[in-house]
Amino acid sequence: MATRMAPQRDSGRRRGRWTWPAVTAAGCLLVLLAAGRAWVTNARDPGGLAEMASPTGGDLSPVLTPLALAGLAGVVAVLAAKGLGRRLIGALLALCGLAAGLGTWTATDDAGVRTWLREHHVLAGTASATWDTVALWPVLAGLGAALMLAGGVAAVAWGGRWAGMSDRYERTPAPAAPRPADDRALWDALDRGDDPTASR
Known part of the structure; x- marks a missing residue:
């Protein structure tokens, strides 16, 4: 039973490890996509x-x-960092998400x-200009900002438990073989393939 649960736990950790960066x-990509799209269409001067x-x-x-x-x-950077550095980067990421949310809010005013x-159409009378607002892009930008904020908060709260990118390459050195005390132990060590001359 324990041997079955261990692989399931490991696969769950792997899924969790990649869920955070993906989400x-x-x-971030939603904010980037929405920022490049027109949020206002059919803008016309008062005369139309x-x-x-x-x-x-x-x-x-x-x-x-x-x-x-x-x-x-x-x-x-969060994936590459560890410990306190990971939490600090997570806090900055959360601030980016909060600022993106505020930027989205002000852009819809x-x-x-x-x-x-008015700045881009100096000669037109923009005081009474009319336009249509495209609601899709501000909504996506707000959603993306919320995901950024949540991701930063998650990195601060639980980032210390996540494995880093370099953890898979770090190996614990094997313990040194005990040094044989007599000749018989020396021959036994050679039969096992150990190096009896290796120092501790």
Whole structure:
């Protein structure tokens, strides 16, 4: 029974080890994807005669793309680090997720959209401009930010228990064979394949 449970426990640990980076990296990629898409469409001047350029999430909140890239780097750094260093990187990753969430929130504000349109269409009357909001991309960016935040908190809370990337290459040295005390023990050691001249 114990021999059956041990492989199941090991496979569960392996799945858990790769679940965290997969979910956290997916959150970063969602923010990165959403930041490159247009969050506003069909923006027009008050007369409705001229259609204006559509700002992306990154245009409305320039912090989104850098935070997503920093989050991806943080995922790799958490896997490579150990102990306190892993927890500190996890805290920074959580801060990136929180900042990405705040950036997503501010990007959906009408005043921010109007400011961007005014800066990029100086000659158009943007005070009464109209536009359509694409809800999909802010929602995905908010979801990605939440996954980044949760991943950072998880790294702080449980990162100390996770195996590092280099753990599989670290081996415990084999104990030295006891030195034979007499001639008979010397021959027995040679029969076993041990080196009786090796020092302790």
